[in-house]
Amino acid sequence: MESILSDEPSESRAVVEARLLHEAQRFATALLVDSVHRDPALSDAPAELRDFMVVTLRHxxxxxxxxxxxxxxxxxxxxAFWLVELSAEHDALDLALDRLGAVPLQDGEGRTELAAATATxxxxxxxxxxxxESLLFPALAxxxxxxxxxxxxxxSAGPGGRLTWWCVPVPG
Structure with missing residues (x-):
């Protein structure tokens, strides 16, 4: 298994922690896509993971x-020039997150729409x-x-402390 952490001993805390967070985001979105395809009854698990991803990515x-x-x-x-590009990508992701969050999940409805929205x-x-990462990691370092x-x-975390800032509570 490939390590998500660099072998570089001089890598900054910001780069290490941002890389770790990004890998968690990649894994969670891939897991969400997989859960939709594996769960024919659409149990609560895909809905909970979906809601978690929508809230945490926006945050x-x-x-x-x-x-x-x-x-x-x-x-x-x-x-500022390249941060504008990244912010525009955030806006596009927010629109996709809006569509994902709006998919109805009652009684297995919305399965096709959910599969498409999660993949997007x-x-x-x-x-x-x-x-x-190609722009931010060198700047962080x-x-x-x-x-x-x-x-x-x-x-970012508020009273919870470091790195909990991406694990905000999901409204129930």
Whole structure:
């Protein structure tokens, strides 16, 4: 199995934690697609995973744009150009998340629509993360100290602490 962590001992905490989070997002979206195809009765599991993904991906993008992007722009104003691209991808993902969240799941209805919507979110997210990582990881490594990353992660989490910021509670 390929490691998601780099063998580079000098890799920054921001890059390591962002990479870990991105891999969790990739896995969760792939799992959601798989669960839709494996669960003919559409039990609560796909609905719960869907709701979790919709809420957490939105939260993650909101926190990046409101807290991390300004920090990156303050240290490198030219970053604004590529951050606009990433924000546009977030907008496209938000639209796909809206469609995914709106699929009815009562009594097995919406199965075809759910399969299509989950695949769209997965495909958009995976492509976005590949693009984001090519731009964001070098910027994180060069511009975001471990202390600044800890501050961002803590602010994103609220009272829960570091790295819980992507595991927000899903409304029941």
């Amino acid at each position: 993650y993008h909101d926190e990046q744009e409101s807290l991390l992007w300004p920090q990156l722009i303050s240290t490198d104003p030219a970053a 979110v997965r495909d958009l997210l995976h492509a976005h993360l590949e693009h984001e 060069a511009q975001v100290s471990d202390a600044a990353w800890t501050e961002f992660a803590t602010a």
